[in-house]
Amino acid sequence: MDPFFILDEVSYCYPGARRSGVCQVNLKLKPGEFLAVLGANGSGKSTLARLCCGLLKPTxxxxxxxxxxxxxxxxxxxxFQQVGMVFQHPDHQFVATTVEREIAFGLENRALSSAEIKKAVAEGLVRFQLDGLRLADPHQLSGGEKRLLSLAAIWVLKPKLILLDEPLSMLDAGSAQMIKDLIEELRKAGQSIIWFTHQxxxxLSADQALVIAEGKAVWTGPPRALLQHLEAVRSWGLALPPVTELAWELGLNPDITxxxxxVSALWNSN
Ligand SMILES: Nc1ncnc2c1ncn2[C@@H]1O[C@H](COP(=O)(O)OP(=O)(O)OP(=O)(O)O)[C@@H](O)[C@H]1O
Ligand SMILES: [Mg+2]
Known part of the structure; x- marks a missing residue:
């Protein structure tokens, strides 16, 4: 299948900044692909995400x-209809005065009947366990609840490509698992995803990973291949999963996540 989403030598420089936020990044995504963008704090992930959804225009x-x-x-x-963005900071995304209206907002800009909108909002509320907070002010929610609402508001729109900027930040283990399950479900249904994170x-289950450092693409390949590159990963300001780091320290095969x-590698090594 041909790529439907392409970044061609994309650079972006914030006005007055000394260096580019994003520098000559290339990327191609086929329908249904899951791409991970990995980078340390300040490496340009959120800038790249904003470029991907058209909120920022390339320099x-x-x-x-x-x-x-x-x-x-x-x-x-x-x-905007094809690419849905879940912001790193949910408050930047909110536009409405209640949870229910926030989920309805994007739907109201589509050619949908009020019955269809009502049905989709109800689905979003249930799927993200927000039904008890229907009338709450989005800005007054807890950090985790804000995250769930920001995901719900994009999920109901069913965009062709979903951009997730650090979607698990602020979530406890239960909510994080719920979101991971949901993303796995979307993926099986053929959803295209770009997930930006430093974790x-x-x-690890993404089809491809792109590592960025200081705005530049420094590595691409299947994410599990990164497990073999401890020093490079550290030089980019990232870390391997804790169990993989431990496997390295124990002198075991680092392809452990x-x-x-x-435990089984330890048994087998004795
Ligand atoms: N609005 C802005 N104006 C000027 N510089 C900015 C602006 N937003 C970000 N930057 C700079 O651009 C660079 C990339 O920032 P960006 O927010 O894209 O990084 P990030 O990888 O998302 O970081 P984090 O992991 O902390 O979210 C940083 O050096 C940052 O200081
Ligand atoms: Mg960011």
Missing amino acids: SGQVLVDGRSTTRETEQRYI MEEV SRNEL
Whole structure:
């Protein structure tokens, strides 16, 4: 299948900044692919995410969604419908005064009947366990509840490509698992995903990983291949999953990402 989403030598420099936030990044995504973008704090993940959804326009290069460039004003509406972005800081995403209205907001800009909108909002509330907070002010929610609402508001829109900027931050283990399960479910249904994070263990199942450091792409490949590159990973300001780091320290094969794998490798090494 041909790529429907392309970054072609994309750079972005914030006005007055000394260095580029993002520098000459190339990327191609086929329908249904799951791409992980890994990078340390300040490496340019959120800048890249904003470029991908058209909120920021490249200083040079281009972002193409179905062949349409995000720099063309006339394509803006089409691109916002195809690419849904879950922000790193949910407050930046909220526009409505209640949870229910927040989930309805994006749907109201689509050609949908009020019955269809009502049904989709109800589904979103249930799926993200927000039904008890229907009338709450989004800005007054706890950090984890805000995260769930920001995901729900994008999920109901069913965009072709979902961008997730650190989607598990602020979530406890139960909510994080719920979101991981949901993303796995979306993936099986053919959803295209780009997940931006500094935590490698969150994205080991991705089809491809792109590592960025100081705005530049420094590595691409299947994420599990990174497990063999302890020093490089550290030089990019990242860490391997804790059990993998332990496997390295114990002199075991570092292709280990769970406690069970570590235990059986230890048994086999004796
Ligand atoms: N609005 C802005 N104006 C000027 N510089 C900015 C702005 N936003 C980000 N930057 C700079 O651009 C670089 C990349 O920032 P970005 O937020 O994309 O990083 P990040 O990888 O998402 O970091 P984090 O993991 O902390 O979320 C940083 O050096 C940052 O200081
Ligand atoms: Mg960020």
